Amino acid sequence: MTDHLNNRSAPQPVSRRDMLKVGLGAGGALFVVFGLPGLAKHLRPDPGGHTASAVTKAEAETSPFTPSAFIRIAADGQVTLTMPYVEMGQGAYTSIPMLIAEELEVDLEQVTLEHAPPDETLYANPLLGVQATGNSSSIRAAWQPLREAGAVARTMLIAAAAARWNVESGSCRAQSGEVLHAPTGRRLSYGELAADAAQMPVPARVELKRPEEFRLIGTPAKRLDTPAKVDGTAVYGIDVRPAGVKVATLAQSPVFGGRVKTVDDAAARAVNGVRQIVVLGDAVAVVADHMGAAKKGLEALVIEWDDGPHAKLSTDAIAAELERATLGPGAVAQDIGDADSAMASAATQLEATYYVPFLAHATMEPMNCTVHFRGDEVEVWVGTQVIARVQAAVADAAGVPLDRVVVHNHLIGGGFGRRLELDGVTRAVEIAKHVDAPVKVVWTREADIQHxxxxxxxxxxxxxxxxxxxxxxxxxxxxAGSSVMARWWPPGFNNGLDADTTEGAIHLVYSLPNMHVEYVRVEPPGIPTAFWRGVGPSHNVFVTESFMDELAAAAKQDPVAYRHALLGQSPRAKAVLELAAEKAGWAQPLPERAGRGVSLQFAFATYLAQVAEVEVNSDGGVRIRRVVCAVDCGTVVNPDIVRAQIQSGVIFGITAALYGQITVKDGRVEQANFDTYQILRMDETPAIEVHIVESSEPPGGMGEAGTSAIGPAVTNAIFAATGRRLRKLPVDTVALRAPD
Known part of the structure; x- marks a missing residue:
């Protein structure tokens, strides 16, 4: 996932009774519903004044209440978890069911998953305030409520069995989907108990397992989504094929803000399989029987564009504007002590400027959305991180009521924040309004990168x-730079600041007696910006950790020792730094033009240190040989998934550090495919070691932590190898060439 909204707003305290409702569904199935702030108004008060209570069979069967998320236990004992989080490779569809299975005392294989339907009121992520998968928050958000939901269900199932046997609940225990009565050897399956359990009162409180009692949490349980991905039965958004579906692809104005002037579509219409051409204000779509025909038709179009107001736009001009903006005052993000006075009396003063470029998401699954527009109702198939927002955007674009929009969410082949956006969905609706059939709109790789x-x-x-x-x-x-939050969620942008843009630049792990940080919001003309696998930290950690390395060099001190001396108030940060340095063999000698670099961060509620070992050849080419990572992400649900997240994040971050940049000339993006927007190749991938610090703290986020830490570790290692300090990304290999 990509995870981008850390601490956007302080969530309101939620009691367990605000989060639970228990009832009996059709067929005698027990369901436990857990929700978020605002759910309480949907729950039926019981005579005792409780917020939620068990309901009768008749009430359950006729209740209009729609849960925000729920556990359903069928008569055959199968447990179904409906999840408001989507799987995009980060392992959520294994680690979150582990929380339920742990407290419910069922085997992980007994849990099946359903995508949650859109409902912003009921399904909002408690850390983000909206129904979204992002900001490395899924486990953090689910950790308490899902375990409590499992514990409540388990408690009520035990109570149902005890009542049937006329024994004390304390003499019964749950195990592997059954309730056992040890003194008599009796046992009943959850399926046999579901109807009775639904009649039990909701317990006033439940005891969650202590860490030493965990049998599943903390283990490398096999991923539940792997078999379907291996045998090809997994369904991503791009895979859906409703009956009669057509396929469309499109050309969009090559200049941001440009419009269609004229279209000659005669050659395109002559392509076998092309059914129609849809001309929109700033795009032209070719609708065909299949993608091959659609692409051929697209290539045959002759389009004249009106480039509009941004025809001369360039990234050089945008960079110059940002540089000028930092000369003036900005919004104060953090102010400690008196930085001006301390600077004036300092023995040594250092100053530097840093720059990071625009970056594309370049997900392996390009943008796509399938829409069936039926006039007064719309059906949508998509992989999205924000299903409720999709529903609202479709309703608005189609001009239909919200309840006439059905959205089917699917697996995502890479999100990284890109599928927090709605532009691909609304574009598909615009096209579908002209097509008398379901239409799957698939962006070409070039369209995906350039738009x-x-x-x-x-x-x-x-x-x-x-x-x-x-x-x-x-x-x-x-x-200075763009604030994604100001556009994406305006309430999160206050007094010129938002938590995403500043994360990693403020509240550092280091003890700094005088500190002053300002941010200037500057929006690039015409260029849309979005979350990208850790927006703020992906930029700020590079700057902070690179400059900290500069301070160590100016002080003629070892970079690890220098950082260590500043961590007196952060023992968890100190621990990961020490562990990473030890495992990397920090003090061991390296050959000429090879070096090690370190970075340290606290982001997404996770402490992480990385050491990169690089070599730089005489032509300036950089090869990262090894990356050693130490992480304290609190309680670990599945260590294999943590390791996979860091490995993925490191590769994603190395790609950005070595190659990643989007440049604009004459209003046009110059990169178009993986030949010009290069991705790290398999033979370039370093050995990646991950060492996890054991912790009983609540879980931290993992989806983005590895990405934001690796850039400065690499550039600091390049400095150690060559003596060249890089303050701009991507790495300039020309500047690293050995002197003749």
Whole structure:
């Protein structure tokens, strides 16, 4: 996932009774419903004044209540979990069922999953305030409510068995989908008990398992989604084929904000399999029987474009505007002590500027959406991180009531924040309104890269003052760039600031006595920006950890020792730094033009340190040989998934550090496919070691942590190998060439 909205708003405290409702469904199935703030108004008060209570069979069968999420136990004992989070490779469809299975005392294989329908009121992620999968928050958000839901169901099943046997509940226990009465050896399956359990009162409180009692949490349980992905039965958004579906692809204005002037479609219509041409204000779509015909028709179109107001736009001009913006005042993100006075009296002063470019998402599954527009109702098949927003956007684009829009969510072949956006969906609806059949709109790779919504470009002006011993006494940073949050969720942008843009630049793990950080919001003209696998940290950690390395070099101190000396107030950060350095063999010698670099961060509620070992050849080519990572992400649900997330994040981050940039010339994106927007190849991938610190703290996020940490570890290692300090990404190999 990509995870991008950390601490957007402080969630309101939620009691267990706000989160639970228990009832009996058709066929005698027990369901436990757990929800979020605002759910309580949907629950029926019982005579005792409780928020939620068990209901009668008749009430359950006629209740109009729609749960926000629920556990359903069928008469055959099968447990169904309806999830408001979507699987996009991050392992949520295994790790979250592990929470339910742990407390419910069932085997993981007994849990099946259903995508949650759209409902912003009932399904909102409690950490984000909206129904979304992102910001490395799925496990963090699910950790407490899903375990409680499982524990409540288990408690009520035990109570039902005890009542049937006329024994004390304390003499019974749950195990592997059954309730056992040890003194007599009697046992009943959950399926046999479901109807009775639904009549039990909701317990006033439940005891969750202690960590030492976990039998599933903390184990490398096999992923539930692997078999279907291996045998090809897994259904991604791009796989759906409703009856009679047509396939469309499209050409969009090559210049941001441009429009269609004229279209000659005669040659396109002559292509076998092409059914119709749909001309929109800024795009032209070819609808055909299959993708091959649609692409051939697209190539045959002759389109004249009106380039509009951004015909001369360039990334150089945008970068210059950002640089100018950092010379003026910005919104104060953090202010500690008196940085100006400390700087003035410092023994040594350092100043640097840093730059990171626009980045595309380039997900393996290109943007796609299937829509059947029937006039007064719309059906949609898509893989999205924000299903409720999709429903609302479709209703608006189609001009139909919200309840006339049905959205089917599917597996996502890479999100990274791209599928938090709605542009692909609304575009598909615009096309589908002209087609008398379901139409699957698939973007070509070129359209996907050249009409992405990009990770913002940022420019930083940063300085520090050191005392006579080389330790920082002042730290100042002013940076400028786009605020994705201001557009995506305006309430999260206040007083010129949002938590995403500033994460990683403020509240550092280091003890800095005087610190002043400002942010200037500058939106690039015409270029849409979006979340990208850790927007703020992907930029800020690069700047912070690179500049911290600069301070260590100016002080003529070892980079690990220098950081270590500043971590007196952060023992968890100190522990991961020590572990990463030890496992990497930090002090061991390396050959000429090879070096190690370190980075340290606290982001997404996770502490992480990385050491990159690189070699730079005489032509400036960089090869990352090894990456060692130490992570304290609190309680680990599935260590294999944690390792996979870090490995994925490291590869994604190395790609960005070595190759990633979107450049614009004459209003047009210059990169078009993987030949010009290069991805790290298998033979370039380093050995990646992940060492997990055991912790009993609540879980942290993992989807983006590895990505934001790797960039500075690589550039710091390049400095160690060559003495060249890189303050701009991607890596400039020309600057790294050995002197003749």
């Amino acid at each position: 992405d919504m990009y990770r913002p470009m940022f420019f930083d002006r940063i300085s520090a003052g050191l005392d006579a011993k080389g330790m920082p006494v002042a730290w100042k940073n002013c940076f």
